[in-house]
Amino acid sequence: MLKFDFNLLWTIVNLIIFYLLMRFFLIKPIKKTLQARKELIDNQFKEAEDTVNAANEKMADYEDKIKNVNTEAKEIISDARDKAKVEYNKILDKANNDATRLKQDAQKQIELDTENARRDVKEELAKLAMEAAQKVVGESVSAKTDAEIYDKFLNESSED
Template identity: 35%
Template sequence: MLQLSVSNLLFTIINLVVFYLLLKKFLIKPVTNIMEKREKMIADGLNNASAAQEEAAQMKQEYTAALAGAKEESVKIVEKAQTQAKAEYDRIVAEADEKAGSLLDSAKSNIQLEQEQTKKALQSEIAGLAMAAATKIVSEKTENQGNQGIYNQFLEEVGDAHEDPDND
């Protein structure tokens, strides 16, 4: 049976106290230290994570601002390119108009010059034909009249016609 004696009870209490001290020294303290280290490591990890998250948020804001700036700059570049293209287009159109105008003026002057040359050529040809006709007429009439009078009359008529170009 169970006997309860003071020496037994005292011995059990001493055993329990020694057991408690041993457990405290070899088990509870190392486990507590490990728990504290883990707790500190977790707290540091959380602090690092929130610092990284804040840094990421800041970088995102910087990226968003840079992207907005890049968009604004690209819009400005496109507008500038459009302005330059329009100015170049206007310049090219003005040059083309100017060249077309000068070509048109040149063509008009060439046409007028050719008309004048053609008129002169036709007048010369008409004069030549008239001379040939007059020669035939004169040769026929010389038989009937004196040569000198016919030639003088012909030259007066041809000279009047040649000096007055309005009688086309």
């Protein structure tokens, strides 16, 4: 049969006490340290993930800004081209209008000068005709007949 020995009982009690003391003084602090280290590592991973997310957000913002800047630059260039085209057309229209006006003024001046030259030629011809008529008729022609001859000549020459 089995014999029960007090030494065996004391050894079991000592082992239980030793286990409890080890658990209290050694295992609990080690678990606390491991838990604290795990929390620290988890926090560092979370901070790293937050930093990566923030960097990605900033990168997306910068890319959007670059796209907006490119779009804005294209709009500014397009607006400048449109304004330049409008200004070019205004200048061209003004130049065409000025050229047309100058051409019309020159044409009017030419017509006026031509008319003046014709009138001067007619007057000169009338004077020459009067002088010739006076020589043919003699000195007996009066101022009244001179005016009649002159008017008749002008009427005939203006009909031509």
